Amino acid sequence: MKSFDRHDRLLAIGLSALAGYVDAVGFLATGGFFVSFMSGNSTRLGVGIAEMSGNAAIAAMLIGSFLVGVIAGSLIGRVAGRRHREVVPLLLAGLLGGAALLGDFQLLWPAAVLMAVAMGVENIFFSEGTEVRIGLTYMTGRLVKIGQMLAAALAGEDRWGWIPHVLLWSGLLGGGAAGAVAFILVGSDALWIAAAAALVIAVVARKPMAVAPPPA
Known part of the structure; x- marks a missing residue:
């Protein structure tokens, strides 16, 4: 997180909150299964x-759906190139909107499948090639990082390095609470709220293009 600028940190926290929100909705809707937390x-x-x-079989179905999302997001990201950060949230919004529509027709498990696909897609947002720079739907590694950075602070090294990691974890926590409510x-x-949030993220993700100064 330290290597990310403020814009990307805010996007990461927002996407983490969205993942927590969707996972809480999925957990309650399915009676205890996850749509983003594949561990x-x-x-x-x-x-x-x-x-x-x-x-x-249910757990395997959701794990497979998540993998489909990662694969699809990765392939679409390759085609989109530098615009993948705009395309991924739009795809995410479409999938969550589709899940909401299925939910309106009481098609619970098809909706859960689309939610899991969406969460797989979301993890591609900060990818570079085959590397994912930030995991957005799982926080075990982030908690390990918080512990490491707190140990470093206690040892007199980076005093505040743990804060960005806590903020990312807090995003997932806050999103989960909001999703449950x-x-x-x-x-x-x-x-539908989650789909709208993904559209907002798509807008925020568009960094303004640098405008060349007029010739002197």
Whole structure:
């Protein structure tokens, strides 16, 4: 996070909040499955296999959907080139809007599949080639980084280096709380809010082009 400018840090926090929001909606709508946190679904897959439960198939479906999103986002990002940061949020908005529409027709599991695809797409926003510079839908590694930076601060090194990482984690936390409240209040219609937020991010992601000064 230290190497990112203020604009990109704000985008990262916003996208992390969106991931938390969508994951909370998905978690409540599906009764305990995740649409962005695939480590949790992997654990559920393992437990489901051990118990020979149908939950294993659900977890596998969501993991596969997430992977489809990563693959699709990566391929579209390659085609879009330098404009991929504008294209990815638009694709994200379309997928979340589609999930919201399916939710309106009480098609829960197809909606969950689209949500998982959308969260896979989101992780491509800060990608460069095959490298993802910031993971936006998972925070275990970020918490490790917070611990490392706090240890560095206690050792008298970078005093405030932990703050950007805490802000990113807080984005996911705050988004999760907001998503839970929204789902309790309006059910799957909460996804329309997520789709609108993705459109806002698409606008914010467009950095203004530098304008050359007029000739003297």
